[in-house]
Amino acid sequence: MELRKDYFLDRWIILSEKRKDRPRQFKREHKKEDNHSACVFCPGNESLTPTEIGRVPSSSNVSASAVPNTAWQMRWFANKFAFVSSEENPKVVSDGKFFTYGGAYGFHEVVVETPSHDLQLWDLQKADVEKLLEIYKGRVEELIKKPSINYVVIFKNHGPEGGTSLVHSHTQVVAFSHIPPLVREKIDAAAKHTGCPYCKIYEVENKSPRKCFENSHALAFAPFASRFNYELWIMPQRHVKTFNDLTKDEISALAELIHGALSKLKALDASYNMLFFYSPDSDDLHFHIEITPRLATWAGFEFLTDVIVNSVSPETAAKFYRNEL
Numbered sequence: 255m256e257l258r259k260d261y262f263l264d265r266w267i268i269l270s271e272k273r274k275d276r277p278r279q280f281k282r283e284h285k286k287e288d289n290h291s292a293c294v295f296c297p298g299n300e301s302l303t304p305t306e307i308g309r310v311p312s313s314s315n316v317s318a319s320a321v322p323n324t325a326w327q328m329r330w331f332a333n334k335f336a337f338v339s340s341e342e343n344p345k346v347v348s349d350g351k352f353f354t355y356g357g358a359y360g361f362h363e364v365v366v367e368t369p370s371h372d373l374q375l376w377d378l379q380k381a382d383v384e385k386l387l388e389i390y391k392g393r394v395e396e397l398i399k400k401p402s403i404n405y406v407v408i409f410k411n412h413g414p415e416g417g418t419s420l421v422h423s424h425t426q427v428v429a430f431s432h433i434p435p436l437v438r439e440k441i442d443a444a445a446k447h448t449g450c451p452y453c454k455i456y457e458v459e460n461k462s463p464r465k466c467f468e469n470s471h472a473l474a475f476a477p478f479a480s481r482f483n484y485e486l487w488i489m490p491q492r493h494v495k496t497f498n499d500l501t502k503d504e505i506s507a508l509a510e511l512i513h514g515a516l517s518k519l520k521a522l523d524a525s526y527n528m529l530f531f532y533s534p535d536s537d538d539l540h541f542h543i544e545i546t547p548r549l550a551t552w553a554g555f556e557f558l559t560d561v562i563v564n565s566v567s568p569e570t571a572a573k574f575y576r577n578e579l
């Protein structure tokens with residue numbers, strides 16, 4: 255596994271030829287295979303996954319409605335088809351001209367969100383989403399302490415267009431030696447403003463036609479320059495930088511908005527990605543979540559220009575989330 259940088263842009267790739275051996279549970283026509291016995295994330299197949307790192311036992315407080323009665327509600331372990339490895343060397347070398355590269359060093363984990371093969375995150379209860387956010391917080395806390403780890407990336411892929419290869423609902427956690435370029439770009443752009451621009455965006459969008467939902471601690475809105483159909487951002491009202499800074503009430507508030515947003519995406523049966531942005535300790539970035547439904551396909555124009563043609567305005571998207579369409 256190798257990390258390579260573009261000749262001169264701050265654009266990186268990871269070469270991971272092992273990834274092509276992943277099982278694919280979506281066929282070309284995007285029908286789900288429902289062969290539970292073959293699913294390594296299903297209860298009964300625990301021995302087929304890499305060693306378990308942690309679990310939420312079924313006796314805990316997580317809502318058990320409609321999920322099978324098994325020993326666990328959520329469990330997490332190393333990703334068998336990791337695209338980073340702790341055996342790689344984190345050192346990046348450069349010939350000083352065009353070739354900059356290093357080992358794709360890191361830790362790649364999977365959090366299975368439910369013992370049910372058939373339920374998706376959007377079918378679960380708010381309490382389950384809350385528990386999941388607590389797990390993310392715990393994983394970031396633990397993984398950031400590992401040597402040469404500078405950022406823990408948390409994201410969820412849902413559906414074939416969202417890039418998931420397995421039907422069974424899960425989140426991926428990738429502890430990485432670099433601050434991802436997009437996170438760095440956001441930090442640097444925010445630093446050019448007087449005060450936190452996200453705190454101001456919160457205030458402005460809370461009164462805009464792009465507002466979707468709010469509660470006492472958080473807001474969900476369709477961003478002004480949405481790149482995806484029905485793109486949604488969720489952020490805490492308080493200037494929270496990291497998972498660790500989130501209070502119980504804020505976690506509960508975020509979980510409620512995620513739960514509300516996903517139940518709307520369920521109605522569209524939309525593939526989506528859910529991305530968690532937060533600040534490294536030494537920097538300052540307002541914690542936020544981006545949900546990017548994958549209903550449209552980017553084509554040549556988008557790839558050449560990085561300018562996205564979006565056929566659903568954020569104002570329309572917000573009406574959809576507010577049940578006004």
Ligand SMILES: [Zn+2]
Nearest residue numbers: 293296371422
């Ligand atoms: Zn399964």
Ligand SMILES: [Zn+2]
Nearest residue numbers: 450453493540
């Ligand atoms: Zn802020």
